[in-house]
Amino acid sequence: MLKKLAAVVGLLLVCVSAWALTDKQYGEVESRIQAAGKVCLQGDSSCGSASAASGGAPKSGEDVYKASCQGCHAVGAGGAPKFGDAADWKARTAKGMDKVYSNAINGFSNIGMMPAKGLCMSCSDDEVMAAVDYIVDHSK
Numbered sequence: 001m002l003k004k005l006a007a008v009v010g011l012l013l014v015c016v017s018a019w020a021l022t023d024k025q026y027g028e029v030e031s032r033i034q035a036a037g038k039v040c041l042q043g044d045s046s047c048g049s050a051s052a053a054s055g056g057a058p059k060s061g062e063d064v065y066k067a068s069c070q071g072c073h074a075v076g077a078g079g080a081p082k083f084g085d086a087a088d089w090k091a092r093t094a095k096g097m098d099k100v101y102s103n104a105i106n107g108f109s110n111i112g113m114m115p116a117k118g119l120c121m122s123c124s125d126d127e128v129m130a131a132v133d134y135i136v137d138h139s140k
């Protein structure tokens, strides 16, 4: 009886050690399950381009546009006024730039869904306005 038990325990131990991962395997698994995008907190110097809010130089309108706006505005996704389309933008700017800026900063939904700041939550209001200027200037 005791012998049988020892054999079972021994077998179990063999199984468990076979299941355990080597350091190398563990490292590989860890790199596979790593978060795809690392969280970047304001003021963290490891975050690449710092925003104006964290004391760095503000991003240019072109940079903000390319990073946060062109996904929708380059193709006019969901009714977004298209980059470079003078008629699209004339219809928007006719109501006055103040309203256009605040719509871009706060978001609005009329025919489609313009998310607040184009979802660039690390962008300052000034950076969003610079992006609007960049789009409007290139859509005349």
Ligand code: HEC
Residues within 6 Å of the ligand: 064, 065, 068, 069, 070, 071, 072, 073, 077, 078, 079, 080, 081, 092, 099, 100, 101, 103, 104, 108, 109, 110, 111, 112, 113, 114, 115, 117, 118, 119, 120, 128, 131, 132
């Ligand atoms: C998820 C898609 C999407 C993204 C990303 C996006 N937009 Fe928009 N945007 C829209 C849509 C859709 C509209 C039209 C909404 C409507 O008229 O109902 C719009 C409208 C606008 C307008 C017109 C405002 C007005 O008063 O008519 C401006 C300006 C604008 N976006 C700027 C930006 C800027 C700047 C960014 C990047 C920081 C950005 N958008 C990112 C979808 C997007």
